[in-house]
Amino acid sequence: MPKIEMDDTIAAIATPIGEGGIAVIRVSGPGAFEAVQLFFRSLESGKIADSPANTIRWGKFVGPSGQVVDQVLLSVFRAPHSYTGQDVAEISCHGGLAVTKRILNLLLEKGVRSAEPGEFTRRAFLNGKLDLTQAEAVLDLIRAKSGRSLDIAVRQLTGALSRPLKVLKDELLQLLAHLEASIDFPEEDLAADEHENLQRRISSVQEKLRSLIAGFERNLLTREGVLVTIAGKPNVGKSSLFNALLERDRALVSEIPHTTRDHLEEALEVQGFYIRLRDTAGLISTPEHPLDKLGMERTLLAILESHVVLFVVDGAAGLDEADRNVFRKIPKEKRVIVLMNKADLPMKVEEEALGILTGSREWIRISSKTREGFKELERRIAGFLEQETSEEGEQITRVRHKVAAEAALEALRRAESSFQKKMSFEFVTVDLRAALDALKELTGETYSEDILDVIFSEFCIGK
Ligand SMILES: Nc1nc2c(ncn2[C@@H]2O[C@H](COP(=O)(O)OP(=O)(O)OP(=O)(O)O)[C@@H](O)[C@H]2O)c(=O)[nH]1
Ligand SMILES: [Mg+2]
Known part of the structure; x- marks a missing residue:
């Protein structure tokens, strides 16, 4: 395995580029303190x-001719007790474009190298501060779009996946040691209860891996967002509901039917869940205009793809055949929440007929005008998703984890x-070792530079 360069000193602006209260320039490596020392003037004596x-x-922070670039705070972390495990200096300056660039450039002129994306975390991994699943959790944490995904990332970062994987690896190691010690003895000599015991232990590791893999799908929904589609005939108030849930005027609303022709998608957070909410064109059974036909196709596709459908009827208008046609288009297995909209007006819908349909x-009676029923609607959406994305047990979060766990399984x-x-133990140990290797790849105990390149290239510079 080629050695990855860790002996030089790297620097990057670790905060978003632009204006802000403060910005942080991070420097890591054996020459970090020396490089910063060239420009740092403090009342305190000592290097x-x-x-x-x-x-x-x-x-x-002063430039070469003595001009002050900014007043700064300098945080000093010594190896190995730092994020990267190396000497780290963090310069907190005012958050401006020119000031951060000037500080960084001064350091770069003195032989410090500009950090690659994710290079600080890569160093942390290579120095054993984090395993690979924890390094990935750092990225998940930064990218989390909802409270739920944040919770999962934090748990993974603090070892919620590393710990059970370590237990599984230890168990495989013990099994291997046991079998390798017995390799010279014929399988027949193994007592029946010992045979049973070993078999049970192999099954138990498989069981745990299966549960990890099952968690992957649930996790995907939490991370990638749950598709919630608003469907109904024209003019029932779908776009009004879309806007009201987003709390801004995103979609056009009018009293003219067929206002919405294409579907729109926007992200929002509902009780900690990351939702991708879709507004669709009102469904009609016999579209005449070619644009309406296209709109219908896209609406049907959106319904098919979604995890939850909000079926909206106009409570002030009463149920008709058009509503029935829409409802029949929603596949039976979909989770549907029925909404009687315009509850601020006198209600005309026959509850009996709606119940039958x-x-x-x-x-839920709602009003997109007054937000009546919205709390209940949010509670119901979250209730559905709680079942789908149950957070029980440890979860793997990436296709890479899934592939490795499946290979181990x-x-x-x-x-x-x-x-x-009852084949020779040599056959058994070869496969146990293969399973162990797959788990070691998962946690990064063994890795290739290519894998690291892929993982860390997703990071931002300065992380
Ligand atoms: N009083 C009242 N009017 C509403 C409510 N929701 C929507 N409307 C009105 O109903 C009409 C249609 O609203 P839209 O949101 O455009 O309906 P839509 O279902 O998106 O219609 P299409 O895009 O044509 O399918 C507009 O005049 C809205 O102001 C509500 O809760 N109360
Ligand atoms: Mg609309």
Whole structure:
């Protein structure tokens, strides 16, 4: 495995580029303190290299001709007790475009290298501060779009996935040691209860891997967002509901039917869930205009793709055949929430008929004008998603994890089958080792530079 360059000193602006209260320039590597020392002037005496770990100093960052670039705070972290495991200096300056660039450029002129995306976290991983799943969690945390995905990322960062994987790896190691020690003895000599015990242990590791893999799908919904589609005949108030849920005027609303012709999608957070809400063109059974035909096709597709459908009827107008046609277009297995809109007006919908059509009496009266019923609607959406995305147990979060866990599972199946057939232990240990290797790849105990390149290239510069 080629050695990855870690001996040089890197720097980057770690905060978003632009104006802000403060910005942070991060420097990591063996020459970090020396490089910053060239430009840092403080009232306190003593070199940065001699200052105690985890301390902050106030001072000025000055250019080569003595001109002050900014007043800054300098945080000093000493190896190995820093994010990267190396000496780290963090310069907190005022958050402006020119000031951050000038500070960074001064450091770069003195031989500090501009950091690659994710290079600080890559160094943390290579120095054993984080395993690979935790490094990935750092990215998930930064990207989290809802409270739920944030919770999952934080748990993973603090070892919620590393710990159970370590238990599984230890168990495989013990099994291997046990079998390798017995390799010289014929399988027949193994006592029946010991055979059973070993078999049970192999199955139990498989069971745990299966549960990890099952968690992947649930996790995907939390991370990628749940599709919620608003459907109904024209003019029932779908776009008004869309806007009201988003709390801004995103979609055109008018009293003219067929106002919406294409579907719109916007993200929002509902009780901690990341939702991708879709407004659609009102469904009609016999569209005449070619644009309406296209609109209908897209609406039907949106309904098919969605996890939850909000079926809207106009409560002030009464139920008709057009509403029935729309409801019939929603596949039976979809989760549907029935909404009687315009509840601020006198209600005309026959509740009996609506109950017969939807097979439920659990509709919600809402008004997109007054927001009546919105709390209940949000509660219902979250209730559905709670079941779908149950957070029980540990979860793997990436396709990379899933592929590795599946490879481990497959190897364990082979090991179990050889074991059951009472084949020589050599066959069993080969597959147990393959399973262990797959788990080591998952946590990054073994890795290739290509894999690291892929993982860390997704990061932003300065992380
Ligand atoms: N009083 C009242 N009027 C509403 C409510 N929601 C929508 N409307 C009115 O109903 C009309 C149609 O609203 P839209 O939101 O455009 O309806 P839509 O279902 O998106 O219609 P299409 O895009 O044509 O399918 C507009 O005049 C809205 O102001 C409501 O809760 N109360
Ligand atoms: Mg509309």
